Amino acid sequence: MPSGVSFLISIITPTFNSAAFMAQTAASVRSQTHQDWEWLITDDFSQDGTWAKLQALCASDNRIKAVRNDANKGPAFSRNCSMDRAKGQYFAFLDADDVWLPSKLEAHLDFMTSGNIPFSFTAFEIIDQHGQSTGKIVDGKSQIPFNYKDMLRKKATMGCSTVMIERSLISESRMPELRTGQDYAFWLALLRTGVPATCLPIALTKYRIVPGSISRNKIGKARRQWQIYRELEKLGFLESATCFSSYAWRAVFRK
Numbered sequence: 001m002p003s004g005v006s007f008l009i010s011i012i013t014p015t016f017n018s019a020a021f022m023a024q025t026a027a028s029v030r031s032q033t034h035q036d037w038e039w040l041i042t043d044d045f046s047q048d049g050t051w052a053k054l055q056a057l058c059a060s061d062n063r064i065k066a067v068r069n070d071a072n073k074g075p076a077f078s079r080n081c082s083m084d085r086a087k088g089q090y091f092a093f094l095d096a097d098d099v100w101l102p103s104k105l106e107a108h109l110d111f112m113t114s115g116n117i118p119f120s121f122t123a124f125e126i127i128d129q130h131g132q133s134t135g136k137i138v139d140g141k142s143q144i145p146f147n148y149k150d151m152l153r154k155k156a157t158m159g160c161s162t163v164m165i166e167r168s169l170i171s172e173s174r175m176p177e178l179r180t181g182q183d184y185a186f187w188l189a190l191l192r193t194g195v196p197a198t199c200l201p202i203a204l205t206k207y208r209i210v211p212g213s214i215s216r217n218k219i220g221k222a223r224r225q226w227q228i229y230r231e232l233e234k235l236g237f238l239e240s241a242t243c244f245s246s247y248a249w250r251a252v253f254r255k
Contacts, residue, residue: 007113009037009105009164010088014078015054016044018096021208022053024131028099030061034106040085041066041096042078050096076175076182083174091165093183097208098161099131104204108164111200118166119190119197121158124205137203145196151188152233153246158187158197162205169195176232180217181224185232222248 011029015022029039043051043066054066065085069078083091090112092105104122112120123140127133138157146156160183175186191197225247229240 006036007090007109008088009034009090009092009109010083010086010167011037011039012079012082012086012091012093013039013041013096014044014075014082015041015046015050015096016072016075016078017046017048017050019046019049019053021097022050022057024099025094025096026057026064028101028104029094031102032100032105033103034109037063037092037105038086038088039064040082042081043068044074044078045069045072074177074179074182076177076179079182080174080177083170086167089167091167091170093163094161097210099127099206099208100161101204101206105164107202107204108200112164112166115198117198118169119195120164120200121156121197122162122200122205123203124157124159124162124207125203127206127208129208129210131206131208133206134209138207139199140201140203143199143201145198146191147196148188148191148194151184151191151197152229152235152243154243154250155246156197156199157250158184159205159207161207163187163197165190169193178224178228180220181228185228188228188233218251221251 041054043054051068057064058066067081090109094100108120108122124138125133126136126138169190173189175182178185187197226240226244229235229243
């Protein structure tokens, strides 16, 4: 990052019944070595006390700004609501049950600004619901750009909570309102412009596996993947089948 220059980073987070993990997630945001951030949270009509916790967070730090949907509308709607309110030069995505290492924003921003990279993601470590490491690191193999064709074949996982994007690339684009897979569909739409996503192969995020969550339904995820190929990306049957085979292989042998 150029000396003396500081960039505001807008952190985009949807919450839904996230009370059990909000304190850990909030602590990881507030401990960032890059302190020029705003945290834009949209609560999706939680019923477990999440909203009360968010109100307390907002009262304790004026960089944290939360709003609440008037009904449950899904994570895409909620992320889009946060993006609509964002003022930063960069958007960093963080799910409410995940955790960042203290250097996440600083290291990621340095990587992007020094390399003139507008779209990037990092490796991540998988933790269990109690925050204990599983010993598995994903997307930690190589620092290379991934293009649209690569991501159709899921050559990288590109975990949502690892992604950071320059505001000018996103512009007025928003996530499609799918119940699952909306982040992946959004990355594809941005990659379709010809700008690749470059991996920083350092695990700066801890991704929490919560049993029973919608993202853990493998059959549902497979159906969603096929829907994205056929309905959103308008791929033919043969190309969809080829991409799906690559996706399925990686789902089993994810690295």
